[in-house]
Amino acid sequence: MTIDRYVRMVAGVFVVASVLLGMYVSPYFFWFSLFVGLNLLQSSFTNWCPLISILKATGVRS
8 A cells, every 4th residue: 555545544543533432432532533634634735744754764655
């Protein structure tokens, strides 16, 4: 898989997990969904995503 697919997969897993945790554990977990969304939004403007930097360091192909 490429970096773009990993980023979408990880973001999706984080959002689904935080929504489920927010529904069944504590509503404070919805803040994590907001964080993920804001990070995706800022990366669309700045073209920099922390997860991409981490994945490149681990050797995932572009």
